[in-house]
Amino acid sequence: MSDSNGLVDKNLSNVVEELAQEPVNSHQAQQIQQDKNDRRHQDALNHDDSTDLQHFKS
Secondary structure, eight states, rough: BBBBTSOOOOHHHHHHHHHHHSSHHHHHHHHHHHHHHHHHHHHHHTTTGGGGSSSOOO
């Protein structure tokens, strides 16, 4: 978990710590699962290959 300078990526290490938490009750378990889902959704949006941006020849 280090960048090209050999320094630890603080954002990545924070995410790993958050995902490694053990839930103490069902509500917290749901919140942790929702955080995972939100990260996956945001990642999918960041890697979206929309055809709207492509120019087509008529």
